[in-house]
Amino acid sequence: MTMITCDGAPIGLDLALDCKGTSFGHVIATHPEHERGGVGGILVHHSFASAKRRGNAIFDLLAPADAYKHEHADGLTAVSDLVLPLSWKGRLAANYGLLNWRPLLKQALRRLPSPLTRRLAAWSYGGKS
Structure with a gap:
């Protein structure tokens, strides 16, 4: 879990779970007042780097297929x-x-x-x- 704070208040949160060489990005959330400040991008890249440091070869951003996820993806798995x-x-x-x-x-x-x-x-x- 990673949290970004501003003046002591949380403005970004990343929660990823690891299993068998895959990291699953369960929650990557930013406070609405700070979403345009690049907090989400910082969290995504930090989450990728942390997953690699922990030895994971795959990072799954999970559904839904939001636009920002497509920017970072090299594959897509259909879900229903x-x-x-x-x-x-x-x-x-x-x-x-x-x-x-x-x-x-x-x-x-x-x-x-x-x-x-x-x-x-x-x-x-x-x-x-």
Whole structure:
């Protein structure tokens, strides 16, 4: 785990897990107010260097396939979601909710203006330490 701080407050976090020569980049997150300052790039490169120092030959950035991950990738593995409903409510959510609404909601969020998405991100981050 790596943390970058500014004035004592965390602004960047990297959490990677190692297994059998592969490092898995589980979380690489930056505070919304510092995302344009290059903190994410610093974390990614530090995570790569740390994984190599620990003897890992492969670094997997894991899903989802965000744009910044493509900049650093030399390969791609397709992934998909699997839903196994265990009740009638679960079947209802799986058949009519998740499959239909999830892509639409993701697309709608991507189209929001960046000032609004920054506020939403800051709001969702608020109070977490």
